[in-house]
């Protein structure tokens with residue numbers, strides 16, 4: 132019933148056959164999954180968001196209405212739709228309605244601005260862009276005006292809330308109609324965004340089959356069932372709270388997902404208490420904030436069984452404090468939107484839980500640890516992580532040249548992570564080989580920021596590197612060679628903001644230098660630049 136979307140690399144037929152035979156890919160789509168849960172768990176609560184509580188039956192009905200509305204609007208199978216919504220119920224109504232039609236959400240983050248959104252819309256030739264009216268003091272309608280002016284394919288801007296001149300999402304809930312046949316399970320379901328290390332973010336095509344398998348595996352490992360209550364405190368569009376097991380895994384299990392509008396203890400702790408939350412996911416800096424706040428308010432967390440921490444390296448020291456401070460089990464999660472997700476198991480010895488980042492979901496997740504020449508290192512040695520498996524992509528969307536570098540000829544993905552394997556088969560993340568800064572879980576591709584800096588007339592050259600930071604793990608520092616008199620650092624950061632770069636990518640610090648240290652082959656040595664900061668700390672801007 133389907134043809135593959137051009138530009139989406141897929142698994143070779145022999146691998147696909149193997150993953151089906153092993154029972155990983157079961158031929159189910161997201162649209163069917165929700166129908167199924169509405170049948171089996173209809174009266175149970177699927178979603179809690181603000182004032183709204185939706186049972187599986189109610190969510191399924193809303194999704195059918197919205198699918199009809201999108202269809203009436205002319206949205207078709209394989210159409211790309213950029214979705215940029217905060218943690219509101221509409222996020223899930225919208226994506227499931229698109230899944231029903233086989234239209235493809237592109238999961239933008241609330242922090243993205245004109246630079247990122249404009250690129251996603253143009254690159255995917257999106258037909259629609261879905262936003263909230265205002266959120267956390269930012270007016271997304273103004274952003275949409277800007278984006279629409281530069282994207283001729285964009286026919287619809289759809290707004291949850293006060294739509295102004297755009298299409299109100301609320302107007303699209305229509306009487307359910309006969310819809311065209313839905314997507315095939317092997318079809319791409321949506322695009323996730325890569326943290327990336329390139330000039331522009333890469334898009335990750337995930338299929339119904341592969342993603343639903345990762346949900347099932349995650350639900351199993353995290354012991355999520357229909358009595359589980361998952362709290363989504365991170366932005367719902369991110370792969371971690373979406374799928375590890377996240378909100379979608381919770382739906383898979385027939386449990387209840389609670390959306391928090393922001394992750395501050397003042398918001399989240401009362402929600403955990405009120406909804407009897409059993410499981411939630413945070414990045415390491417948030418784990419620190421929660422542990423501090425819990426000193427006085429631990430009673431609010433009594434229902435919490437598991438705290439997942441991932442997205443960036445949690446220090447062993449912080450990891451050790453989780454259980455004594457919060458009274459729940461720590462689960463470390465080392466995952467990536469490209470696929471592979473590793474978990475410490477809930478019954479692993481405490482020692483393994485605090486000192487490793489877990490092991491893969493699937494027995495068919497293939498792991499290689501290699502040196503710079505691509506040769507396997509000796510067992511237990513440190514090297515770069517390559518992976519291949521039943522839910523790890525074989526290539527980015529429309530990125531042939533880049534794919535040739537990011538994947539081996541036999542389909543292993545170069546994660547860019549530097550790891551070592553323990554004798555038990557757990558992974559320890561030791562560092563990174565990719566040109567990226569991990570700012571407390573927010574990924575910043577150095578080249579993307581450098582390109583924006585180079586657009587400034589006073590900038591001759593730029594190199595962005597990570598600076599160690601006690602709270603975020605890393606912050607960003609831009610080294611800049613000026614064309615004449617260096618501008619004030621503030622002038623450059625304001626320039627980047629004005630170009631529409633997401634706030635988390637704006638350099639935390641700007642340092643002017645005369646030249647860049649070079650490597651043996653004449654490339655800018657980022658290692659030497661990081662050493663400059665380590666040896667001669669100076670004041671931030």
Ligand code: J2J
Nearest residue numbers: 326370371375441442443444464465466467468488560
């Ligand atoms: C060190 N580095 C980590 C960890 C991710 C679950 C959890 C996280 C993500 C995610 C995800 C790390 N320790 N525990 O998608 O489903 C870094 C690595 C990795 C990159 C992927 C999920 N957990 N990382 O963070 O696509 O460098 O996914 O390659 O945003 O984050 O980033 P992202």
